[in-house]
Amino acid sequence: MTPLEKVQEKFGKDIVETHAFRGDETAVIRPASLLAVAKFLKDTPELDFNYLMDLTAVDYLFFAGGRIQKEFRFEVVCHFYSIKHNHRLRLKVQVDDREAPDGRKHPEVDSLTSLWASADWYEREVWDMYGIRFKGHPNLKRILMYEEFVGHALRKDYPFDKRQPLIGPQN
Amino acid sequence: MSLNSPTGFFSTKITDALNWARKFSIFQYPFVTACCGMEYMSTAASHYDVDRFGAGFPRFSPRQSDVLFVVGTINHKMAPVLKSVYDQMCEPKWVVAFGVCTCTGGFYDNYSTVQGIDTIIPVDIYIPGCPPRPENVLDGLMKLQDKIQKGEQSRTLYDPNAKTGRPAELQKYTITQHIKNIES
Ligand code: SF4
Numbered sequence A: 001m002t003p004l005e006k007v008q009e010k011f012g013k014d015i016v017e018t019h020a021f022r023g024d025e026t027a028v029i030r031p032a033s034l035l036a037v038a039k040f041l042k043d044t045p046e047l048d049f050n051y052l053m054d055l056t057a058v059d060y061l062f063f064a065g066g067r068i069q070k071e072f073r074f075e076v077v078c079h080f081y082s083i084k085h086n087h088r089l090r091l092k093v094q095v096d097d098r099e100a101p102d103g104r105k106h107p108e109v110d111s112l113t114s115l116w117a118s119a120d121w122y123e124r125e126v127w128d129m130y131g132i133r134f135k136g137h138p139n140l141k142r143i144l145m146y147e148e149f150v151g152h153a154l155r156k157d158y159p160f161d162k163r164q165p166l167i168g169p170q171n
Numbered sequence B: 001m002s003l004n005s006p007t008g009f010f011s012t013k014i015t016d017a018l019n020w021a022r023k024f025s026i027f028q029y030p031f032v033t034a035c036c037g038m039e040y041m042s043t044a045a046s047h048y049d050v051d052r053f054g055a056g057f058p059r060f061s062p063r064q065s066d067v068l069f070v071v072g073t074i075n076h077k078m079a080p081v082l083k084s085v086y087d088q089m090c091e092p093k094w095v096v097a098f099g100v101c102t103c104t105g106g107f108y109d110n111y112s113t114v115q116g117i118d119t120i121i122p123v124d125i126y127i128p129g130c131p132p133r134p135e136n137v138l139d140g141l142m143k144l145q146d147k148i149q150k151g152e153q154s155r156t157l158y159d160p161n162a163k164t165g166r167p168a169e170l171q172k173y174t175i176t177q178h179i180k181n182i183e184s
Helices: A005-009 A031-043 A120-128 B009-023 B036-044 B079-087 B100-104 B134-150 B177-184
Strands: A015-021 A025-031 A052-057 A074-082 A087-095 A108-110 A133-136 B027-033 B069-072 B096-097 B125-127
Touching: A005 A015, A005 A025, A005 A031, A005 A087, A025 A031, A031 A087, A031 A108, A052 A120, A087 A108, A108 B069, A120 A133, B009 B134, B027 B036, B036 B069, B036 B134, B069 B079, B069 B125, B096 B134, B125 B134
Parallel strands: A025 A087, A108 A133, B027 B069, B069 B096, B096 B125
Antiparallel strands: A015 A025, A052 A074, A074 A087
């Protein structure tokens, strides 16, 4: 049984969509179940995903030049790898600006820092670049840009040539 | 003995001699941040040999150097570091912007890159190119030597109000305007 099938078997109702091609497996899951699925991936001996390879995000605003409209805006993508079993799995979580909980401006997903320490800096980068908050992160502050930076630079509605007030010239 | 003679002959000649000595003993501080560093190394190494111009001795302390070579992309997080390195250098000091990234930001017209280091510190010599050829760098170095010989420094052009060493006519010049100028 591949890791994807195992996840499907256990969390069938939380899975929105799956994709598999020659051992390259992806599961799109509901945001609320992210932590539970991740814990399952890490703690099950046959899966043993002990390495969080990457955690990043995608902004689907103006996707394909605006021709494709998705009903969500951001997707948080996590790549897992098991050093012991040499297999991989990709988890995706769809979050939206609009459905941000308790009136906050930023979408929020659960932090994986309690399971993989390496999630710390990845999540700070995603917060810095996309403005997605991670619930339970111990130190969620900008990692690449300076503190005075306004906005989140890799959001598609951030003007690519916008100048920040700290250093000129202004535009 | 006083340096001021009634004709001023002695004092001007001694300044000339001082500047002559300065231009052939450039202690450079290479502030290398990106790919231009490779080209800088090839210029500094024996094939092109900046030591012929007396500039072969990089000092890795700003307090001991008199020319700041800014080599490579400067991003906003690096900008305060560059500024404080510049501020630590003793007078007289000169700045060389090496590569288009330091001259104008180059093609990095984005959220993270400083659009020309002359928005932070005054620049004496601009060496464009991505990266500039060693001949180009040597040409810039010789122009810098001319400048040192004449006793000129862009630092004196620095405008504390606009916080820039950019000449006044260029301060308001934006990229949009530039594109319009090209198209018209
Ligand atoms: S000018 Fe070109 S070679 Fe030099 S730092 Fe910029 S990108 Fe790199």
